[in-house]
Amino acid sequence: MNLNSEAQLVEAAQNGHLESFGALYERYHSPMVALAYSMLADRDLAEDAAQEVFAAACRDIGNLKSKERFPAWLAGICRNISRQMLRTSKRFTAEHAEAAESIKFNGLSAISAVSAVHPGDAQDRKEAIRRAVWNLREAERELIVLRYFDGFSQAHISEVLGLSPQAVNGRLVRAKRKIAKYLNETA
Numbered sequence: 001m002n003l004n005s006e007a008q009l010v011e012a013a014q015n016g017h018l019e020s021f022g023a024l025y026e027r028y029h030s031p032m033v034a035l036a037y038s039m040l041a042d043r044d045l046a047e048d049a050a051q052e053v054f055a056a057a058c059r060d061i062g063n064l065k066s067k068e069r070f071p072a073w074l075a076g077i078c079r080n081i082s083r084q085m086l087r088t089s090k091r092f093t094a095e096h097a098e099a100a101e102s103i104k105f106n107g108l109s110a111i112s113a114v115s116a117v118h119p120g121d122a123q124d125r126k127e128a129i130r131r132a133v134w135n136l137r138e139a140e141r142e143l144i145v146l147r148y149f150d151g152f153s154q155a156h157i158s159e160v161l162g163l164s165p166q167a168v169n170g171r172l173v174r175a176k177r178k179i180a181k182y183l184n185e186t187a
Helices: 006-014 018-040 043-063 067-088 090-101 113-117 122-134 138-149 154-161 165-186
Strands: none
Touching: 006 018, 006 043, 006 067, 018 043, 018 067, 018 138, 018 154, 043 067, 067 154, 122 138, 122 165, 138 154, 138 165, 154 165
16 A cells, blocks of 8 residues: 555554554654653653553544644644643652753754853753753743754644644744743853
């Protein structure tokens, strides 16, 4: 079966074609892990959440009315599962601060103001950025994690979250400004 478009993959998956659902899994697993991570601050929990997301999606894909909304629908499931995990995970409450400190931030150069604002060594800058990111609102943190922690393009983020590219860009700019402001205030 030659399925190229996402809508074709979704339709085939709705009709029980497991290979199509597998293709959707391959396409969206990494973004769902990143999205869950932005809420859970724990890579292992995020992996678990992503697995639950796809189990729920497999079970409920027949209920999806608009095939074009699949990525946003999947992201909504991911947010709900992550929130549920936050509520039920006793481990998260005790370890949140430690997990947030252990985040690997790959996009240091993306926030160019950091060096000027926080002139300490590289490790100090990373720590300050981590704290700033975890002080953002959930929606802002999602974008920063997807873009700079996991390296997704703005176009991919737009697709996954169901936002226009302009909205993604504008929200990223505002989130980076908040990070810079936080760094100025704590410097």
